[in-house]
Amino acid sequence: MNDVALKSTTKNIVVDEIFPHSPEVLWKTLTTPEMMGHWLMTPTGFEPKVGNLFTYKTTPAGKWDGHIRCEVIEVIPNEQLTYSWRGGHPDNEGYGSLLDTVVSFTLAKVKGCTRMSLVHSGFDDVRNDTAYCKMSEGWPKVLATVSALADEAN
DSSP states (O other): OOHHHHSTTEEEEEEEEEESSOHHHHHHHHHOHHHHHHHSOOOBSOOSSTTOEEEEEOOOBTTBOSEEEEEEEEEETTTEEEEEEEEOBTTOOSTTBOEEEEEEEEEEEETTEEEEEEEEEEEETTTTHHHHHHHHHHHHHHHHHHHHHHHHHO
């Protein structure tokens, strides 16, 4: 985990849902680049391997080029995917401010279903308020899309 995620001045987004899919189906949805492009953004260079560097591309702002630079931190197939999520620029305020966070998906079997916990951690209390608010609204929608894609993949 990065230093920012450990500071006491940070906030975390936590979304915990139960899905009627197996961990294997959800894992495929979470780790296949083409499917990732449907529920979030298409990654460039993603592989579910520890140490793998990849990027997402979104709307640039100010001095930020719109690239989210990520590194896979933990992979336990069908159970855990964790990666860093870094973007923004130190000169930006609001959208596009410097962001150094961690995204973690945890899958666990529960009575014929799967519990998916998403934790996006390390939002600086002041600097990342805009990102925290937008992503707090966005991540539940993302998980709903993951579920719909898993329905199709099943």
